[in-house]
Amino acid sequence: MSGPPLIQCQELTKVYPLKGVAVHALRGVDLEIARGEMAAIMGASGSGKSTLMNIIGCMDRQTSGRYHLDGVDVSTLKESELASLRNKKLGFVFQRYNLLPRASALYNVELPLFYAGLSGAEVTARALAALERVGLRDFARHRPNQMSGGQQQRVAIARAMVNNPLVILADEPTGALDTASSAEIMGIFQQMHSEQGVTVVIVTHEPDIAVYCQRKITMRDGSIAGDEPVIHRTIFNRGA
Amino acid sequence: MPVKFSVLGDFSLQALKANKMRSFLTMLGIIIGVAAVILMMAIGQGAQDRVLAQINSLGSNLLMVLPGAAGQYVRGSGGSVNTMTLQDAQAVAGLPGVAYSAPIVRGSGLVTYQDQTWTTSIEGTTPEVVNISALQMAQGRFFGQSDVQSIAPVAVLGQTVYQNLYPPGTNPVGSQIRVHGITFRVIGLLQSLGASSGGQDRDDIIYIPVTTAQIRLLGVSNQSINAMQVQVRNKDEMDDVQAEITSLLRRRHRLAANQDNDFNIRNMAQIQSAAENVTSLLTIFLAGVAAISLIVGGIGVMNIMLVSVTERTREIGVRMAIGASKKDVLNQFLLEAVLLSLAGSFFGIVAGMAGARVFAFFVHWPAPVSLFSILLAVGFSIVIGVFFGYYPARRAAGLNPAEALSYE
Numbered sequence: 306m307s308g309p310p311l312i313q314c315q316e317l318t319k320v321y322p323l324k325g326v327a328v329h330a331l332r333g334v335d336l337e338i339a340r341g342e343m344a345a346i347m348g349a350s351g352s353g354k355s356t357l358m359n360i361i362g363c364m365d366r367q368t369s370g371r372y373h374l375d376g377v378d379v380s381t382l383k384e385s386e387l388a389s390l391r392n393k394k395l396g397f398v399f400q401r402y403n404l405l406p407r408a409s410a411l412y413n414v415e416l417p418l419f420y421a422g423l424s425g426a427e428v429t430a431r432a433l434a435a436l437e438r439v440g441l442r443d444f445a446r447h448r449p450n451q452m453s454g455g456q457q458q459r460v461a462i463a464r465a466m467v468n469n470p471l472v473i474l475a476d477e478p479t480g481a482l483d484t485a486s487s488a489e490i491m492g493i494f495q496q497m498h499s500e501q502g503v504t505v506v507i508v509t510h511e512p513d514i515a516v517y518c519q520r521k522i523t524m525r526d527g528s529i530a531g532d533e534p535v536i537h538r539t540i541f542n543r544g545a
Numbered sequence: 546m547p548v549k550f551s552v553l554g555d556f557s558l559q560a561l562k563a564n565k566m567r568s569f570l571t572m573l574g575i576i577i578g579v580a581a582v583i584l585m586m587a588i589g590q591g592a593q594d595r596v597l598a599q600i601n602s603l604g605s606n607l608l609m610v611l612p613g614a615a616g617q618y619v620r621g622s623g624g625s626v627n628t629m630t631l632q633d634a635q636a637v638a639g640l641p642g643v644a645y646s647a648p649i650v651r652g653s654g655l656v657t658y659q660d661q662t663w664t665t666s667i668e669g670t671t672p673e674v675v676n677i678s679a680l681q682m683a684q685g686r687f688f689g690q691s692d693v694q695s696i697a698p699v700a701v702l703g704q705t706v707y708q709n710l711y712p713p714g715t716n717p718v719g720s721q722i723r724v725h726g727i728t729f730r731v732i733g734l735l736q737s738l739g740a741s742s743g744g745q746d747r748d749d750i751i752y753i754p755v756t757t758a759q760i761r762l763l764g765v766s767n768q769s770i771n772a773m774q775v776q777v778r779n780k781d782e783m784d785d786v787q788a789e790i791t792s793l794l795r796r797r798h799r800l801a802a803n804q805d806n807d808f809n810i811r812n813m814a815q816i817q818s819a820a821e822n823v824t825s826l827l828t829i830f831l832a833g834v835a836a837i838s839l840i841v842g843g844i845g846v847m848n849i850m851l852v853s854v855t856e857r858t859r860e861i862g863v864r865m866a867i868g869a870s871k872k873d874v875l876n877q878f879l880l881e882a883v884l885l886s887l888a889g890s891f892f893g894i895v896a897g898m899a900g901a902r903v904f905a906f907f908v909h910w911p912a913p914v915s916l917f918s919i920l921l922a923v924g925f926s927i928v929i930g931v932f933f934g935y936y937p938a939r940r941a942a943g944l945n946p947a948e949a950l951s952y953e
Contacts, residue, residue: 364866364946385870391946392868403863403950407563419552420868464867 309376311471311504312338312361317370319356319527330356332527333370340471343498343505345515345535348524355476357524358508362395362474363387375471392420396465396503398475402457404449410436410460411445417468435463439493455486462493472504473497479514491517492541517541548873557881560860570849571934572889575926578835578842579893580900582922585835587901587912589828595910596824599739600817606780607677607813608787610637610773610794614805628807630768631755633797637775638673640793642786644778645673648770650758656751657723658710665706667724667751669758677776678738680752685718685733693754698761700724701733704748727761729753783814839922843929850933855952858941862949865942874942875935882934889930890923897922 319331330353338344348354359365360372363379372379375394382390391397396417404413414432423431436442439459449457458478465473475494479487495517498505507518515521516539523531548556561568612629634648650669655662674680675687688699702710702717711717717731738747759765777786787810794808861874869877897919901912941949 359947362866362947364950365948366945385872388865388868388870388873391866397866399950403859403866405563405860405863408559412559416864417867419556420548420864420873422548424549424552468868 309373310337311340311342311375312336312506313371313373314357314361315371317357317360317367317372319353319360319365320368329527331360331367334524334527334529336522336529336532338504338506341498341502341504342520343494343518344507344520344522345518346506346508346522346524347510347512347515348530349510352524353527354508354510354524356527358474358476358506361472361506362397363391364397388420392417393468394471396468396470396473398458398461398465398473398478400477400480402449402454402461402481404457404460404464406449409446409448410441410452410463413449413460414464414467417464421468432463432467435467436460438466438497439463453486454482455489458482458486458490459493462490462497466497466501466503469501470503472506475505475507477509478507479509479511487514488541491539492543495541548869548876553873553876553880556877557884560877560881561884564853567849567853568885571846571885571930572892574842574845574849575886575889575930576842576893576896577845578839578929579890579922579926580896581838581842582832582835582925583894583897583914583918584900584904584912585831585838586828586918586921587897587914588904588910589824589831590915590918591905591910591912592827593821593824594913596820597817600813600820606777606783608775608777608783608790609811609813610775610790610808611811612769612771612808614807614809628798629770629773629794631759631770632768633794634671634770634773636793636797637773637790640786640789642778642782642789643775645676645774645776647671647673647677647774648755649674649772649774650755650763650765651771652758652763654725654762656706656710658717658720661710663706663709665703665749665751667753667758667762669753669755669762671755673776674752674774677774680738681736683734683736684716685731687733687752688754693756696756696760697754698727698729698757699732699753700729701735701752702731703735703750703752704737705746706749706751707734724751725762780814783812787812835922836925839925839929842926843933846930847933850937854937854941857937858944858949858952861938861941862944862946862952865946865949871942875938878938878942879931879935882931883927885934886927886930890926893922893926894919 314336317331317334321328346354360367415428418428494505497503638646647670652667655664720731722729898914901914905912
């Protein structure tokens, strides 16, 4: 793969002013993730991994340092351009799913397409196809509160994938799920990664989850403490 | 690229449908406020119309000339100062701006018909009173000028007097009644006039010729009268005619330039505008009550919006994470607030108008709903609805997506 890395962080810092005390969430992070990688960011809570994830996802801005996404210096972009970037190049998956609870699965998956300026039959067709890929086409009319946690997370992945993003960012995607559902969700990420070629970055504190990825980045106290390939990678086997 | 308006409308409708209870409660505050304003203002307007209609039925271009200097006259003791005579009344009737003039001699007494008795007020006057007070005959006729000249013992009954003396369905015309021991022949029965604005029963009265009242019944000396009603030809000439009457009576009473008037003239138009002031105060008071309901409704709207702000802040975070710009989010919430306010206003208008109808039906007051009250209520409620709907969203959209998503 030629060209600059898809994600390039240089000396990123993030300071939260909290009741007069400055909390240093990131203390100079240098990180590169190439197109097509599947990486896990590990660390205890408070290690800064979610903060890093938010900055990579253009949901928050760094205090200092530089961040390039797909060759673009994100700090130069306006709020509306960031919104468009999140819509087209990024897909988010959250620990608590963050679906609209009273809207149908289909509508939840359609939303990013509406914000992309699309409308009509194309939107429904693409949303249904995305639901199909996560095995939930038959649940299109169900609402999230009628679904299991694993199903809701699959809807969230369909929503993240529906606009064909460059990167999927998942923040503790299995944090609220049992072991079997967690494995299934990781299997879907692996499937998206191998079949669609999407770059996947997963934040987790569970080593069992990290081994589904190719690369394991470890954070401690706002800095990167370790960065190594996963040697015995777990591959989810549907039907196993 | 901002989201298209049609898509935005769909977002808003989806959000309102998804939270039916919240939407309904928000609307309820606006419905109650709008309905209250419309109903209260309709009731106030109804009261005003009713009072003014009654004053108008007295005749708006009327002057009441009373004996005694201004301030000396005490209501109920009218006529205690004998400075005005029948001749004064006749002279006033000859003025060019005067359409009709009728003298009034008041008394009261026990009226007897067969074995029935009734105490009522007795008014001695001339036939002109028919025009001035817009009297209408139910049966028989009013007395004429010849009856006045011949001091005829004839009487015209008001409905209340008739109902208290005669069995229902009897024709009183031609029957004889006794007043203070004097026999009168009943020649007419009036149609009902209803109560006056002061609550007086204007049907509890007997009209007799002024001469009969003075000479036969009340034994009034020197032809004095208690009052004089003057109907002016043209409403615009009220002040001129008032001045003419003043100078005429001053001349007739031989008042020197340094002497005060020994009579006073009351202008019904002034009384009417005074009553108008009172009733518009009532309307303002009711509008105040309604405004309070609107504010209470607005506080209800605000509470619901603030309670839902946590949930909605996360929703805003989600929407921004998947690509909504700040503007998209604000437009959606603005549209939601406008839709809710409009729908609430619509149902509030329906409820207010229905309430006005129900009120009018049960209380027998007209309660006309004015366009102004509708515009006022709707305008105010939209401001409240949009402000309280939009303000939390504005705050939430000011957060970055990460903050909005972790909002507790």
